[in-house]
Amino acid sequence: MIAVTYGVASVLVFVTSTLLILVGAVGVITVKNPVHAALCLIMTLFGVAVAFVAQSADFLAAVQIIVYAGAVVVLFLFVIMFLGVDRNMNVSAEPLMGQRGFAAAGVAITVGGLIALMASSHWVTGATSVTGKLATGQANVKQLGTAVFTTYLFAFEATAALLIIAVVGAVLLARRERATTKEEVTT
Amino acid sequence: MNVPAAWYLIVAAVLFGVGAFGLLTRRSALIMFMCIELMLNAVNLTFVTFSRTLGDIAGQASVFFVMVVAAAEVTVGLGIVVAVFRRRSSTSVDELSELKG
16 A cells, blocks of 8 residues: 555665664664674664665765765774773663663653654645755756855865864874873973 | 655654663763764754755755764764773763863
8 A cells, every 4th residue: 555655666765774774773772792883883874875865865875875884983993992892881780760761751752742743743835945956866966066065165164174173183182191291391 | 756754754753762862871982972873863864854855955965064063073072082091991971970080
């Protein structure tokens, strides 16, 4: 019935991406070993990439794989192994009493509220394409590039500054302090 | 014909909820960062879905910038984790009970 209405292919893609996303996400918060959690995170990121392709955001799907699965998760794995914390952790420890219950209740209220808001409001009738009409098909990548380098040029340049600051900050944080104190003593 | 936007929005809402639950309950700073990534991805999925529904490129451009900020955030965050680990030999956030380094 549903498959007839929307087409078998798109329903199948939706089910696949949903399974990848949710199984991976539950894996991240339940497994004991941080390395396994990072691998579950990759699964979720691939699922989101599938959902991006299904909604014709091809460039973002490629960036999702390259930047997230390729760089961010590798950085996570690098830090896990660099620090040597790739052993099982105690996931059942509960420092605050009733923490899990309160967290579950808060999350249930938030997600339930979001879904209720979605079901009861008429958001699809909002104004369409205020800033730029979305082209369908392959012209999407070109259009995104044009938007980023014209309409959002200032934000794009700001991200360049942000990345430089982040790299310098990370180097400064992770540097060994002994070298600087020794230098200060000698000078 | 593609499936309704509401289906993807519900998946994104559930993904956000799972990430938020993990952030509230797990004590390892590394796992907490992964949960923040989950929540960011849920928001990205929402942006792309609305971009398709409303036929507007602004949603996809926003996702592009969210990804850049997420990458910067992970870089600095893991730098902080490494710096904290040097002092405390632990990635548990419960160890960080005072501002003194």
